Amino acid sequence: MRTQLIAVVVALAGTTILxxxxxxxxxxxxxxxxxxxKIVRELEAMAARxxxxxxxxxxxxxxxxxxxxxxxxxxxxxxxxxxSTQEGLERxxxxxxxxxxxxxxxxxxxxxxxxxxxxxxxxxxxxxxxxATSLPWRLEARMGRFLAPFGKQNTTHRHDLHTVEHSYVxxxxxxxxxxxxxxxxxxxxxxxxxxxQEFIVTAVxxxxxxxxxxxxxxPANKKLSGLGYSARLRNYWDLSEATNIELSASAMTGxxxxxxxxxxxxxxxxxTLARQTTAGLDFTFRWRPLQQGLxxxxxxxxxxxKQFNEKSPSLPTGVNATDYIGPTRNYSGAYLFARYxxxxxxxxxxxxxxxxxxxxxxVSLTAGNGLLEFFPSEFSKLTASLERRSLKGLGGTxxxxxxxxxxxxxxxxxxx
Amino acid sequence: xxxxxxLATLLAAxxxxxxxxxxxxxxxTSTTDLYDIAVQxxxxxxxxxxxxxxxxxxxxxxxKPSFVLELAKADVWAFVGLDLEIGWMxxxxxxxxxxxxxxxxxxxxxxxxAIPVIDVPSGNVDRSQGDVHPLGNPHYWLDPDNGKRxxxxxxxxxxxxxxxxxxxxAANEEDFERRLSxxxxxxxxxxxxxxxxxxxxxxxSWRYFxxxxxxxxxxFIEPKPGVPPSPSHLAGLIQTMTRTGAKVxxxxxxxxxxxxxxxxxxxxxxxxxxxxxxGGIKGVDDYISLMKYNVSKLAAAMQ
Numbered sequence: 001m002r003t004q005l006i007a008v009v010v011a012l013a014g015t016t017i018l019x020x021x022x023x024x025x026x027x028x029x030x031x032x033x034x035x036x037x038k039i040v041r042e043l044e045a046m047a048a049r050x051x052x053x054x055x056x057x058x059x060x061x062x063x064x065x066x067x068x069x070x071x072x073x074x075x076x077x078x079x080x081x082x083x084s085t086q087e088g089l090e091r092x093x094x095x096x097x098x099x100x101x102x103x104x105x106x107x108x109x110x111x112x113x114x115x116x117x118x119x120x121x122x123x124x125x126x127x128x129x130x131x132a133t134s135l136p137w138r139l140e141a142r143m144g145r146f147l148a149p150f151g152k153q154n155t156t157h158r159h160d161l162h163t164v165e166h167s168y169v170x171x172x173x174x175x176x177x178x179x180x181x182x183x184x185x186x187x188x189x190x191x192x193x194x195x196x197q198e199f200i201v202t203a204v205x206x207x208x209x210x211x212x213x214x215x216x217x218x219p220a221n222k223k224l225s226g227l228g229y230s231a232r233l234r235n236y237w238d239l240s241e242a243t244n245i246e247l248s249a250s251a252m253t254g255x256x257x258x259x260x261x262x263x264x265x266x267x268x269x270x271x272t273l274a275r276q277t278t279a280g281l282d283f284t285f286r287w288r289p290l291q292q293g294l295x296x297x298x299x300x301x302x303x304x305x306k307q308f309n310e311k312s313p314s315l316p317t318g319v320n321a322t323d324y325i326g327p328t329r330n331y332s333g334a335y336l337f338a339r340y341x342x343x344x345x346x347x348x349x350x351x352x353x354x355x356x357x358x359x360x361x362x363v364s365l366t367a368g369n370g371l372l373e374f375f376p377s378e379f380s381k382l383t384a385s386l387e388r389r390s391l392k393g394l395g396g397t398x399x400x401x402x403x404x405x406x407x408x409x410x411x412x413x414x415x416x
Numbered sequence: 417x418x419x420x421x422x423l424a425t426l427l428a429a430x431x432x433x434x435x436x437x438x439x440x441x442x443x444x445t446s447t448t449d450l451y452d453i454a455v456q457x458x459x460x461x462x463x464x465x466x467x468x469x470x471x472x473x474x475x476x477x478x479x480k481p482s483f484v485l486e487l488a489k490a491d492v493w494a495f496v497g498l499d500l501e502i503g504w505m506x507x508x509x510x511x512x513x514x515x516x517x518x519x520x521x522x523x524x525x526x527x528x529x530a531i532p533v534i535d536v537p538s539g540n541v542d543r544s545q546g547d548v549h550p551l552g553n554p555h556y557w558l559d560p561d562n563g564k565r566x567x568x569x570x571x572x573x574x575x576x577x578x579x580x581x582x583x584x585x586a587a588n589e590e591d592f593e594r595r596l597s598x599x600x601x602x603x604x605x606x607x608x609x610x611x612x613x614x615x616x617x618x619x620x621s622w623r624y625f626x627x628x629x630x631x632x633x634x635x636f637i638e639p640k641p642g643v644p645p646s647p648s649h650l651a652g653l654i655q656t657m658t659r660t661g662a663k664v665x666x667x668x669x670x671x672x673x674x675x676x677x678x679x680x681x682x683x684x685x686x687x688x689x690x691x692x693x694x695g696g697i698k699g700v701d702d703y704i705s706l707m708k709y710n711v712s713k714l715a716a717a718m719q
Contacts, residue, residue, distance in 0.1 A: 036619075036620055036635075036636035036638050036640055036641060037633070037634065037635045037636055037656075061551065104519075107520060131510075133510075133518060135513065138488055138513045138514075139513065140510075140513055189484060189485070189488060189511065189513065191485050195482075196481035196482055196484065196485055198481070234481075236480075236481040236482065238480065238482050241469070244480060244482075286478075290469050290471060290472040290670075291471045291669055291670050292670070293473065293670070294473055294476065294670060294672075295672055344644055344672070345644065377543070377547075377642070377643070378503070378547075416478060416479045416480060416481060416507060
């Protein structure tokens with residue numbers, strides 16, 4: 001049936017081509033409009049004119065030592081039936097433009113800078129870090145701002161996720177765009193048991209972004225114990241040449257500003273510092289047969305996180321325990337995601353979310369999400385996502401989102 | 417416990433598991449073709465591994481962490497270059513944290529430096545042209561002259577890193593060239609059957625092979641490099657095949673042959689699935705076998 005359909009289309013298209021043959025247009029310096037064979041013919045002619053039969057010992061391809069500069073656009077359309085569910089309530093928005101500048105700094109370091117630009121937040125430093133590339137013992141060290149190596153999803157830029165948004169457990173526990181930190185990062189790859197393992201530790205200036213409108217008596221980072229610390233152990237196994245799994249664990253801790261009742265403490269103080277610790281497990285299964293890998297693949301991913309909150313933090317003088325209105329319980333959350341490739345450029349997938357929502361005092365938030373992804377090429381992606389989200393006892397919301405994202409320039413590949 | 421004792425014993429003896437006593441260099445290559453030529457030249461003085469398989473599209477290899485472990489131990493990282501591995505190589509090299517094989521390191525071996533590259537675009541290049549390689553066509557190993565150049569390059573690099581093996585590397589390289597030249601003489605009559613015959617390829621990966629065999633590539637299934645065909649492109653291709661008398665469509669085993677079969681059914685043509693690399697199909701286990709198989713199958717299809 002499909003072949004018959006193609007045959008009809010081909011026949012129609014062929015008729016069009018027969019009647020629409022036009023002379024080759026003159027192309028001064030570009031082969032942009034040519035097809036593969038025209039490109040080849042043009043290059044053959046160039047080779048005949050020139051001297052291409054010499055080994056490629058020409059000058060440098062980047063004589064000005066320019067860094068790789070690239071940009072990623074992330075566009076959102078929100079067609080939810082009861083109004084936009086975007087933060088700024090737009091139906092159409094440029095959610096973010098990411099500008100990346102990346103290069104080797106010298107024989108010892110490479111530099112990576114990612115700027116995020118959005119209507120809501122203006123321009124900001126998403127990531128900017130220096131990586132030491134010459135350390136012994138398979139060590140890697142970074143200094144700067146980076147995505148926290150916590151869990152699987154958080155180390156992927158939002159525009160490059162398989163879903164339109166981060167899972168709800170990541171959004172609620174780590175932040176809508178994931179968790180970043182500014183500090184130092186040390187990782188080591190090892191394999192004492194014959195499989196890949198990597199251990200990463202970080203120390204960052206603070207755990208998450210500073211909450212707006214909350215002021216404690218002292219900054220969270222005044223004491224070293226108030227910094228944000230994280231650790232992650234990755235374990236990876238090849239099950240066969242086509243399948244592999246990763247099972248990893250992460251933990252992080254730090255002190256954060258949490259609210260106290262207004263007017264009960266010292267003037268201008270409406271928060272106190274409380275320790276928050278989050279632990280997580282993540283699992284990823286991948287299947288991609290090598291020979292048919294252009295057309296078939298499957299990924300199944302799950303993460304579980306538990307957030308532990310200090311229940312009785314020290315409070316400013318004059319503030320009673322009953323005036324503390326920060327979180328006094330622990331929260332859990334998880335998601336399960338799967339995506340299957342049905343053709344060279346098309347994928348279908350779905351995600352189920354469950355989280356005890358800290359923003360709703362622990363009420364269970366559940367969401368089911370189905371998505372269709374289409375990749376015109378490696379550098380552009382169109383996604384349609386239908387989601388039903390419910391807060392237990394408080395009803396639900398249906399969301400329909402379209403996403404278009406694109407990359408221009410030599411954007412570095414994202415982590416496996 | 418006993419395993420730990422064994423490991424400790426081996427370490428105490430100055431041996432590393434996985435590297436035979438005679439081997440001096442640990443070599444990792446991006447493709448099976450480079451792997452085979454490296455082994456031919458390096459012989460017992462090297463231990464070699466390859467990242468990609470011959471039946472896999474080398475543009476789209478996954479940067480698995482297990483590859484990182486191989487690269488972390490490597491003395492030489494040999495890759496095709498010309499951006500063929502751009503989608504995955506940076507991740508592996510970053511992950512390996514091995515200064516020897518990073519750009520500028522003694523073991524960083526961009527094999528394309530030894531090759532007279534074809535299809536180097538001039539002027540403005542952008543992705544509206546598809547998955548174009550701005551530095552030129554990277555599928556150069558499908559020309560035996562380039563196979564010899566690759567062998568020479570390996571010889572030079574191995575001698576640089578392991579001078580004690582100079583005689584062995586030189587002898588191995590000479591032997592490889594001799595065997596390849598002899599094979600070329602043997603299949604020369606088959607090349608005559610291919611010469612100037614019109615052929616359609618799937619991807620521009622057959623350009624060097626066409627240069628070598630003098631087959632006449634009259635079209636490609638892909639409208640632009642890396643771009644799947646549209647119905648209108650296939651219609652044009654069918655007309656091209658009819659006009660030129662092309663009866664053979666050459667494609668790699670990792671593409672979906674339904675499209676080629678459809679075009680062949682409209683033109684009375686034949687679809688020829690040829691391995692683009694060593695190991696691309698069963699029985700094609702070394703570089704000379706690869707070239708021999710492709711030449712003989714194509715010549716047979718032309719009759």
